Amino acid sequence: MGFSEFVVLFLIYSGLLIFFLVPFSKQEQSKDHRGQISFSSVFKENLVEMICHKKALFALMLFGLGLITIQAGFEGAEWHYNAHSGYSPISNKLPALYSMGSVVIYTVVLLLSLGYMRTLKSMKSAKL
Secondary structure (H helix, E strand, O other): OHHHHHHHHHHHHHHHHHHOOOOOOOOOOOOOOOOOOOOHHHHHHHHOOOOOOOOHHHHHHHHHHHHHHHHHHHHHHHHHHHHHHOOOOOOOHHHHHHHHHHHHHHHHHHHHHHHHHHHHHHHHHHHO
């Protein structure tokens, strides 16, 4: 796969993940964050709200399917090379772990940045 294909895959993955993690506006309840509520408590509340709704189950399924697909792809490439090359056997376990770890880190960073942006938005609207 070329670099542009990875970029397109990550854009699609990011778009779907954002869609599944952000609750519908009907489900969001306007919470009044005025007063002495700390940023961290509002941030934690937003993270829990993003993770604990119906659409988040689809985000979890997308995440799991992505990890399974990465593992299956590397196993298939390893089997094909070892079965047909005639050279000494190779192992693709380390590159597969690097790829899966990268997807996990990317997903966590995306989740935290979504929570941060929602927290900033709710804190800004509370100041108005």
